[in-house]
Amino acid sequence: MAELSLPDLDPISDRAVFRQIADHLRDAIERGKLHQGDKVPSETQLMQHYGVARMTIRNALQVLQSEGLTVAEHGRGVFVRSHPPVRRLASDRFARRHREQGKAAFIAETEGAGGKPSVDSIKITEENASPDVAERLKLTTEDCVIVRSRRYLINGRPVEIATSYIPAEIARGTQIAQPDSGPGGIYRRLEEMGFQLDHYMEEIRSRMPLRDEARALKLAPGVPVFHLIRTAYTTEGRAVEVCDTVMSSDAYVLSYELPAR
Structure with missing residues (x-):
């Protein structure tokens, strides 16, 4: 996670862990830390950073995809969706x-x-x-x-x-x-x-x-x-x-x- 600094999970929050992770990644996109076309950290990188299971990371990434913020490319990873208005x-x-x-x-x-x-x-x-x-x-x-x-x-x-x-x-x-x-x-x-x-x-x-x-x-x-x-x-x-x-x-x-x- 050297390229992108993400906060740690809040252990006392009542918000589900996968939603906290989705919040962190969404904030990075909205603040321009991740630009259009940038690759989102891999599942393995996110698992290591947050200390959670792969399914938790996949649920977080699915939230971003459902919001239209990211797109998954088979064999390549997840990328910030480009919006050429x-x-x-x-x-x-x-x-x-x-x-x-x-x-x-x-x-x-x-x-x-x-x-x-x-x-x-x-x-x-x-x-x-x-x-x-x-x-x-x-x-x-x-x-x-x-x-x-x-x-x-x-x-x-x-x-x-x-x-x-x-x-x-x-x-x-x-x-x-x-x-x-x-x-x-x-x-x-x-x-x-x-x-x-x-x-x-x-x-x-x-x-x-x-x-x-x-x-x-x-x-x-x-x-x-x-x-x-x-x-x-x-x-x-x-x-x-x-x-x-x-x-x-x-x-x-x-x-x-x-x-x-």
């Missing part, structure tokens, strides 16, 4: 200038944060609108929508999965229904077709991920997600897209500029 600026990310420069919102915000954006797992289908999507797009459940699902990555790490729903009468047979929607993304294609975008409405809540979401985003145990639903409106007030997005909460900082008048 992208600051998501709600007042800027959908600015028309980005589309005119040929950049969709995700590309613009990721490159602005110094990251390398990529997209995979793209799937395009046409199906009947669900009741919720139909209500948001002012359609009926008999109407069809083009469904675009994809996964977004930053520097090769999955951070977001998104599914867009666009009325089929608008998108059928256009580049929006192709895997590559072209420079500027689907919003640029919509405006080229005469659907001038005016504003977006977003609803955001935090929750624990579903099993498939955790797998797709490669989330550590205990890491919640942001669940965001966005509706895009034209200058005439027509809703032309609904986007259902699940974001890894430790990859984003949500930043909003709100007028005071």
